[in-house]
Amino acid sequence: MMMVGILVGMFVGLVPGLGGLVGFALLIPFSLSMEPLVGLAFLLAMSAVTTQTDTIPAVILGVPGTAAAMATSLDGYPLAKKGQAGRALCASYYASIFGTLVATALFLLFLPILRAVIFAFGQPEFFMLVMLGLILAGSLAGNSLSRGLIMAGFGLLLSTVTLETSTGEPRFAGDIIYLWEGVPLLPVILGIFAIPEVIDLARRQSSISKTSYDTRVSGLWWGLRDCLENWWLIIKASTLGTIAGFIPGLGGQVAEWMAYGTAVASDENPKSFGKGNIRGVIAPEAGTAAQKPGALIPTITFGIPGNGGMAILLGVFMILGLRPGPEMVTTKLDATMMMVWVIVVANIIAAILALFLQKWLILLCYLRSTIMVPLVLGTMLVGATMANQSFGDVVLFFLFGVFGYVFKHADWPRVPLIMGLIMGKLAEQYLFLSTNLHGFKWLTDRPIVWVIGAVTIAVVVVPAIKRYRKANLADDGQPANQSVSGEDD
Numbered sequence: 001m002m003m004v005g006i007l008v009g010m011f012v013g014l015v016p017g018l019g020g021l022v023g024f025a026l027l028i029p030f031s032l033s034m035e036p037l038v039g040l041a042f043l044l045a046m047s048a049v050t051t052q053t054d055t056i057p058a059v060i061l062g063v064p065g066t067a068a069a070m071a072t073s074l075d076g077y078p079l080a081k082k083g084q085a086g087r088a089l090c091a092s093y094y095a096s097i098f099g100t101l102v103a104t105a106l107f108l109l110f111l112p113i114l115r116a117v118i119f120a121f122g123q124p125e126f127f128m129l130v131m132l133g134l135i136l137a138g139s140l141a142g143n144s145l146s147r148g149l150i151m152a153g154f155g156l157l158l159s160t161v162t163l164e165t166s167t168g169e170p171r172f173a174g175d176i177i178y179l180w181e182g183v184p185l186l187p188v189i190l191g192i193f194a195i196p197e198v199i200d201l202a203r204r205q206s207s208i209s210k211t212s213y214d215t216r217v218s219g220l221w222w223g224l225r226d227c228l229e230n231w232w233l234i235i236k237a238s239t240l241g242t243i244a245g246f247i248p249g250l251g252g253q254v255a256e257w258m259a260y261g262t263a264v265a266s267d268e269n270p271k272s273f274g275k276g277n278i279r280g281v282i283a284p285e286a287g288t289a290a291q292k293p294g295a296l297i298p299t300i301t302f303g304i305p306g307n308g309g310m311a312i313l314l315g316v317f318m319i320l321g322l323r324p325g326p327e328m329v330t331t332k333l334d335a336t337m338m339m340v341w342v343i344v345v346a347n348i349i350a351a352i353l354a355l356f357l358q359k360w361l362i363l364l365c366y367l368r369s370t371i372m373v374p375l376v377l378g379t380m381l382v383g384a385t386m387a388n389q390s391f392g393d394v395v396l397f398f399l400f401g402v403f404g405y406v407f408k409h410a411d412w413p414r415v416p417l418i419m420g421l422i423m424g425k426l427a428e429q430y431l432f433l434s435t436n437l438h439g440f441k442w443l444t445d446r447p448i449v450w451v452i453g454a455v456t457i458a459v460v461v462v463p464a465i466k467r468y469r470k471a472n473l474a475d476d477g478q479p480a481n482q483s484v485s486g487e488d489d
Contacts (some may be wrong), residue, residue: 001034001038001039001042001043001045002041002042002043002044002342002346002374003045003349004045005041005042005043005044005045006045006046006047006048006049006346006349006350006353006383007412008023008026008046009023009045009046009047009049009050009053009346010047010049010050010052010053010354011035011049011053012026012046012050012051012059012250012405013049013050013052013054014053014054014056015021017363022049023046023047024043024046024047024189024312024313025186025190025193025194025312025380026187026190026194026310026376026380027042027043027046027319028043028186028189028316029186029382029384030042031043031319031320032316032319036320036321036322037338039118039247039320040313040317040320040322040335040338040339040342041338041339043313043343044313044339044342044343044346045343045346047309047313048100048290048292048342048343048347048423049347049349049350050100051096051285051292051350052095052096052347052350052354053290053343053350053354054271055076055088055089055092055093055285056089056354058072058073058076058077058082058088059072059073059076059077059079059080059088059089059092059281060085060086062424071256071259071260071280071284072092072256072280072281072284072285074090074155074260074273074274074280075088075273075274075275075276075277075279075280075281076088076089076280077280078274078275079276079278079281081278084164084276084355085476086223086319087223087224087226087278088278088281089354090221090223090224090355090437091221091222091224091226091227091281091282091285092223092281092282092285093223093351093354093355094223094224094227094351095120095227095234095282095283095285095286095289096151096285096286096288096289096347096351097233097289097351097397097437098227098238098281098286098287099233099234099237099238099241099285099286099287099289099290099292100289100292100343100344100347100348101244101344102234102235102239102242102288102290103238103245103284103289103290103291103292103294104122104240104293104295104340104344105342106238106239106294107242107293107297107340108296108362109392111329113122113231114297114301114329118158118351119283120448121302121326121448122434122446123433123434123437123442123446124430124434124442124443124446124449125446125448125449126303126325126430126454126459127301127427127434128448128449128452128456129303129304129452130303130304130423130426130427131326131427132304132420132421132452132455132456132459133298133423134151134152134156134416134427135149135456135459135460136425136459138150138151138153138413138416144411144486145464146186147411147412147413147461147462148413148416149214149316149416151411151412151414151420152415152416152417152419152420153171153417153418153420154420154422155416155419155420155421155422155423155424156420156424156427158183158188158417158420158421158424158426159182159183159420159422159423159424159428160172160256160420160424161173161179161182161426162179162181162182162183163180163181163407164424176392177324177483178388178390178392179392182425183396183397183421183448184388184392184393185312185315185319185421185422186384186393187384187385187394187396187397187400188314188396188400188418188421188451189315189418190380190384190397190400190401191396191397191399191400191401191402191403191404192401192403192404192407192414192417193404194376194380194401195380195397195400195401195404195405195415196401196404196405196407196408196409197400197404198373198376198377198380199401199405201226202373210335213237216403219276220468223323223486226282227282230278230279230282233262233263233266233279233282233283233286234282234283234286236259236262236266236283236291237262237263237282237286237287237290238260238286238289239257239258239265239290239292240255240258240262240287240290241255241256241258241259241286241287241288241289241291242290242291242293242386244258244287244291244296245290245292245293245294245295245296245297245337246292246294246295246297252442254289255284255287255288255291256284256287256291256454258286258287259283259284259287259288260273260280260283262283263277263280263282263283263284264277264280267279281416287393292343293340293486294308294345295309295310296339296340298310298373299314299317300317300324300328300329300336300339301324301325301326301328301329301454302324302325303323303324303325303423303426304423311415311418311419311422311423312418312422314422314423315422322335324353324469342439343454358409367383380397381394384396384397385397388392400403401466407451424447440476460486467486
């Protein structure tokens with residue numbers, strides 16, 4: 001099943017506009033009928049390899065397959081224009097492998113420390129972490145803090161539509177029995193992420209791209225040599241990617257730009273970036289690959305998704321009966337390590353397959369939308385109804401499809417809504433247990449709660465102060481894109 005997930009993930013990453021979130025939405029219904037660990041291997045393998053093949057359209061066509069390949073296209077496409085497409089693609093595959101291995105080594109190295117930290121946490125601390133994760137998701141997803149927080153709040157409101165935890169009375173569900181168990185996750189995810197991409201593809205009424213390409217593949221050893229020569233850059237980029245994955249709400253886009261910025265800052269000729277510098281391909285690919293094992297850490301240990309894909313995976317955890325928490329690094333450590341190694345092995349296998357199949361994989365970028373749209377839409381409709389087998393799933397699917405299309409084109413982030421829907425139930429449970437066990441003293445008697453609370457406030461306040469200072473500098477006649485120190489923001 002891991003191999004099946006790898007093949008699907010390579011396809012999803014290759015087709016511009018799909019990506020890991022849409023892949024999750026399409027595959028979750030099929031995973032629910034499997035054994036828990038088999039289903040997770042299936043989903044994780046798909047998610048892990050989408051950033052392998054998304055480089056192909058980014059380099060060959062200048063069109064990133066997913067958002068996580070934007071930085072790669074800046075130097076990958078110019079390299080392709082120079083006749084070095086094979087070199088750029090092969091370097092990206094090797095960088096992904098090395099980035100995943102570095103992230104896994106960091107995970108194993110800090111596992112003992114992670115255990116000690118987890119055992120210092122109780123229900124109040126987990127509640128505060130969930131709230132921190134929501135605030136981070138809202139503040140870091142998209143360009144507007146207020147819009148992100150509003151969407152996270154919308155998700156929280158949706159999570160309250162269910163039977164009330166303590167009394168069993170319907171809450172905001174009325175007499176609609178379909179909603180008594182809560183708003184189903186699958187139709188919402190499928191509608192809000194996948195339908196907008198299908199609509200946009202259908203509107204174009206053409207293939208993904210009409211740009212011509214050269215099917216010749218070269219640079220197998222050239223790309224490997226580039227990675228070995230830049231081994232220290234890979235370690236730095238992978239470390240940054242792991243950290244970006246560990247912090248909830250950041251994800252692949254932040255990881256790739258942090259890694260790309262490191263490559264530019266440490267290069268002797270920074271002006272060469274954007275014109276075909278191979279380091280501009282290696283660094284973001286290593287960083288993006290490393291953030292996936294990193295994002296798994298807070299998801300399985302604290303129940304806080306490291307990114308949008310992990311937010312969906314957290315919902316799958318609960319459906320399959322795997323509860324995130326301390327037991328995932330103690331009694332269920334084998335399951336945790338299985339998930340980590342699936343990501344590692346999937347990346348290696350996908351890189352090998354991509355090396356040998358890339359000249360044929362590129363052809364999928366030219367598949368007509370008249371073929372793609374009916375296949376994807378039919379699969380989504382079946383998937384939306386597999387969990388509950390109710391007509392209500394179809395209604396929610398199309399309703400949130402409309403919402404998703406509006407949100408996407410109005411530049412309202414959709415990931416915070418999903419994280420709010422999933423994490424709202426966790427937050428309510430942790431808050432209920434905290435007040436029952438400790439009253440309201442948990443707000444005053446637990447130092448870790450204070451620390452997490454201070455970080456949560458800082459996440460909102462610090463960006464607001466920076467924007468205020470930036471506006472004042474602009475009013476004073478100083479360029480708005482510079483800080484007081486003169487460095488780039």
